[in-house]
Amino acid sequence: MSDSHIIFSQMSDFFDDQIHEEEERLYISDHLNCCEECNSEFIRLKKTITLVSMLRNEEYNLPGLSLRSVTIAKSRSKKRTFLKAVPAMAAALVIAGIFAIQTDIFRGRGEVAKNLESRNLTIPDKTGPELVVKMISNLKGKVLEVADQYVEGEIEYHKFIRLSRELENSGFYKIKYRIVADSDPMSRHLNSGTRHKLMQNIEEVGAGDIPLQSDGNKVMDPSKQSVRFRVYK
Amino acid sequence: MTHTEDIETIEKVLKGDTEAFSEIIKKYQNMIFRYVYSKFYNYDEAQDITQDIFIMAIEALNSFRRESKFSTWLYSIMVNYCKNYHKKSRRYNTIPINIARGEDEYELQLPDERQKPEDEIINSDSLRIVKEEIDKLPDDYREILLMRDIEGMSYNEISQLLKINLSNVKVRIHRGREFLKNRLFSRGLI
Ligand SMILES: [Zn+2]
Numbered sequence: 352m353s354d355s356h357i358i359f360s361q362m363s364d365f366f367d368d369q370i371h372e373e374e375e376r377l378y379i380s381d382h383l384n385c386c387e388e389c390n391s392e393f394i395r396l397k398k399t400i401t402l403v404s405m406l407r408n409e410e411y412n413l414p415g416l417s418l419r420s421v422t423i424a425k426s427r428s429k430k431r432t433f434l435k436a437v438p439a440m441a442a443a444l445v446i447a448g449i450f451a452i453q454t455d456i457f458r459g460r461g462e463v464a465k466n467l468e469s470r471n472l473t474i475p476d477k478t479g480p481e482l483v484v485k486m487i488s489n490l491k492g493k494v495l496e497v498a499d500q501y502v503e504g505e506i507e508y509h510k511f512i513r514l515s516r517e518l519e520n521s522g523f524y525k526i527k528y529r530i531v532a533d534s535d536p537m538s539r540h541l542n543s544g545t546r547h548k549l550m551q552n553i554e555e556v557g558a559g560d561i562p563l564q565s566d567g568n569k570v571m572d573p574s575k576q577s578v579r580f581r582v583y584k
Numbered sequence: 585m586t587h588t589e590d591i592e593t594i595e596k597v598l599k600g601d602t603e604a605f606s607e608i609i610k611k612y613q614n615m616i617f618r619y620v621y622s623k624f625y626n627y628d629e630a631q632d633i634t635q636d637i638f639i640m641a642i643e644a645l646n647s648f649r650r651e652s653k654f655s656t657w658l659y660s661i662m663v664n665y666c667k668n669y670h671k672k673s674r675r676y677n678t679i680p681i682n683i684a685r686g687e688d689e690y691e692l693q694l695p696d697e698r699q700k701p702e703d704e705i706i707n708s709d710s711l712r713i714v715k716e717e718i719d720k721l722p723d724d725y726r727e728i729l730l731m732r733d734i735e736g737m738s739y740n741e742i743s744q745l746l747k748i749n750l751s752n753v754k755v756r757i758h759r760g761r762e763f764l765k766n767r768l769f770s771r772g773l774i
Contacts, residue, residue, distance in 0.1 A: 364758075398774040399768055400733050403729060406715065406718075413617060421602055425602050
């Protein structure tokens with residue numbers, strides 16, 4: 352081996368003990384001892400790695416994460432048990448409640464849960480919000496709000512098409528929707544005033560209509576879009 | 585919690601004590617969140633995804649083969665989840681801000697600076713700079729430095745997780761480190 356400088360990749364391998372040839376390892380270690388230039392570079396590499404590794408101790412503020420995860424996992428497994436045990440229609444009504452509570456309470460919103468809890472005492476209407484919540488949850492959409500007049504949610508574009516068909520078959524006659532560029536995390540930061548403003552952009556259409564493109568001339572890739580919607584009775 | 589303790593906890597969960605999994609979550613939540621956040625750069629969304637990953641882990645726990653480390657198994661669930669998570673990847677989350685200007689209103693798109701995790705914990709200037717520079721790395725390099733230099737995974741583990749061969753693992757580690765080293769040098773940190 353010549354007495355040329357050590358290249359960076361060799362240093363990196365050397366640091367991680369990834370040089371498997373004894374001769375090469377000795378050469379590198381000797382060279383680092385006597386070449387100031389390479390030695391300084393090696394020290395910079397070690398400092399870089401040390402600094403990066405310090406991030407390992409970083410802790411994030413994740414309130415309630417373990418409780419939520421465990422509770423949701425448990426309620427889902429309960430749901431599977433239910434599905435085996437009870438006739439489909441009865442199960443659907445129970446599950447709608449479970450789903451709604453888990454989607455909302457555990458994401459820091461309480462409205463759906465409150466609404467459903469008060470309804471649990473009565474026999475749910477077949478075309479009530481519980482059914483809508485269940486349909487949305489089955490298609491892995493998010494339930495954002497359950498109000499007296501509507502259920503608001505968000506779902507991927509291609510699933511929205513299916514959802515609107517299913518809703519139509521179940522007797523819901525009106526859906527308002529708006530296509531959003533993606534799953535719209537911004538909505539969570541908005542206060543109710545701003546959010547109300549956002550909803551004004553939701554177009555009003557019948558449940559059978561399927562959205563084709565978003566506004567204007569912009570043709571977006573539908574597979575990457577989500578739809579925010581409200582389902583009215 | 586050691587590897588053996590992980591296994592003991594998992595046994596409990598498999599016997600029906602789902603709550604026992606909380607211990608696992610507390611132990612690994614920072615590791616999972618760090619990776620997820622580095623992929624999506626949105627604090628809320630990263631929390632939701634982290635939660636989904638743990639739920640998925642509970643539900644898939646039966647398929648955990650004890651010959652590998654639990655952390656590696658969990659990591660592989662996470663890597664796959666993030667890979668399949670359909671979302672336009674974008675570096676910043678934009679929030680519309682309405683600015684009133686007489687009768688007009690128009691929207692400004694600004695990066696969401698409000699809830700960066702580093703604000704929570706790291707005050708040290710140098711670590712803040714390190715994080716800034718890691719964030720600027722190309723995705724592949726950031727991912728691999730996180731695995732190697734933060735989580736301390738072996739080259740073999742990384743190779744399996746990312747489904748790339750060992751020489752590619754090495755190349756990415758070299759390049760990522762060199763890139764970062766140059767950046768930290770130019771910022772006078774090393
Ligand atoms: Zn030299």
